[in-house]
Amino acid sequence: MSENNEKEWPLWEVFYQPKNGKPYEHAGSLHAADAENALQNARDVYARRNEGIGIWVVPSNQITASTPEDVGPFFDPASDKPYRHPQFYSVPRAVKKRS
Amino acid sequence: METQQQLDDFQARIDAGEKIEPKDWMPERYRQQLTRMGSQHAHSEIVGMLPEGNWIGRAPSLKRKLVLLAKVQDEAGHGLYLYSAIETLGESRANMIDQYLYGSAKYSSIFNYPTLSYADVCVIGWLVDGAAIVNQTKLAHCSYGPYARANLRICKEESFHKKQGYEMVAKMAEGIPAQRKMVQDAVNRFWWPTLMMFGPHDSDSPNSEELIKWQIKLNTNDELRQHFVDRVVMEAGAIGLTLPDHDLKFNEETGHWEMGEMPWDEFWNVVKGNGVMNRERMKARRNAHENGAWVREAAQAYARKKKLSREKAS
Numbered sequence A: 001m002s003e004n005n006e007k008e009w010p011l012w013e014v015f016y017q018p019k020n021g022k023p024y025e026h027a028g029s030l031h032a033a034d035a036e037n038a039l040q041n042a043r044d045v046y047a048r049r050n051e052g053i054g055i056w057v058v059p060s061n062q063i064t065a066s067t068p069e070d071v072g073p074f075f076d077p078a079s080d081k082p083y084r085h086p087q088f089y090s091v092p093r094a095v096k097k098r099s
Numbered sequence B: 001m002e003t004q005q006q007l008d009d010f011q012a013r014i015d016a017g018e019k020i021e022p023k024d025w026m027p028e029r030y031r032q033q034l035t036r037m038g039s040q041h042a043h044s045e046i047v048g049m050l051p052e053g054n055w056i057g058r059a060p061s062l063k064r065k066l067v068l069l070a071k072v073q074d075e076a077g078h079g080l081y082l083y084s085a086i087e088t089l090g091e092s093r094a095n096m097i098d099q100y101l102y103g104s105a106k107y108s109s110i111f112n113y114p115t116l117s118y119a120d121v122c123v124i125g126w127l128v129d130g131a132a133i134v135n136q137t138k139l140a141h142c143s144y145g146p147y148a149r150a151n152l153r154i155c156k157e158e159s160f161h162k163k164q165g166y167e168m169v170a171k172m173a174e175g176i177p178a179q180r181k182m183v184q185d186a187v188n189r190f191w192w193p194t195l196m197m198f199g200p201h202d203s204d205s206p207n208s209e210e211l212i213k214w215q216i217k218l219n220t221n222d223e224l225r226q227h228f229v230d231r232v233v234m235e236a237g238a239i240g241l242t243l244p245d246h247d248l249k250f251n252e253e254t255g256h257w258e259m260g261e262m263p264w265d266e267f268w269n270v271v272k273g274n275g276v277m278n279r280e281r282m283k284a285r286r287n288a289h290e291n292g293a294w295v296r297e298a299a300q301a302y303a304r305k306k307k308l309s310r311e312k313a314s
Helices: A035-046 A068-079 A093-098 B004-015 B028-047 B049-053 B062-087 B093-102 B118-139 B145-173 B177-198 B208-213 B221-238 B264-274 B278-291 B293-313
Strands: A011-017 A025-031 A054-059 B249-251 B256-258
Touching (some): A011 A035, A025 B145, B028 B049, B028 B062, B028 B208, B062 B145, B145 B177, B177 B221, B278 B293
Antiparallel strands (some): A011 A025
């Protein structure tokens, strides 16, 4: 893998904030020698048309991710709790009409 | 080992329109086919900078020069989106570049044709980028998430490429006789090579069936080619240019334009490396890579030095 390859620049994941007030989203990845270099490359590769007003770069090997194999048990605690959603509750008819 | 159950489950996900993400289970063959196709696509974007880059210094006006610079820079960006998408399949960037520069990896043959006049730059934007959009618009819906997203990003930018090309072609087509002649000549030379960008006929395309089964490709080569021809015939007619195909005729029944046979001998000859520009293009790419080696090393050395001095300071 690239991380072990001494001759290759390390891999970075790029995130950008499309607009003020919006959350950052993943754009893609790129290779760069260091963080500063990665930021500049990210601007040139992923924001040539003002796609973002802010950029984060993160070394790819620093990201910890859930795995698809564990997706069932991992997210299981959320799937049997309908009472966490507003649809679970009933509202008196008179109030419902007004809203 | 891949079990039949795994393969069936995978196929069911594809058929349900789900996207496959990097860590998901996938057949080895799916990984291989995507790596092959996606890296070729990336190489094509990179080599695609050369024919047009040839004219940046000789653009007819400052405006056209700015446009061409932006377009060529976009092609570099497209290559990088695609490389990063294909890396998620486990293939290293260094290996892909190595296969491209010194191995057997291919790129689109269209870039092995020379650009003889500025009209070629115009026609490349109109026809070659136009054909690329037809392909990439479909690939933006393919089954592999990172590759689909890279193509979506490309499509957003590529429509400017095509539009600036068609605008210039239209301008030349209403220009003085010498300009009209120049642009018609460019169309004549690029027409068949552009149609062949879509690949061999379906009957001669052994990979297609598997690629479509897995939704790596969504349409066959001939379907995409037909879609492109139907549109371009209309666009050429609108500005009074002739497409160099005497057999081109509209079929009332199917609603499509029927085309003559493409010069496949020439196509395969260029694929095999005997086109006018094959050697030149590879030489230019190798030179760029090798002459840039010191920059890559220097940046790495600088990063190491900065890291060391930070560690010492703390």
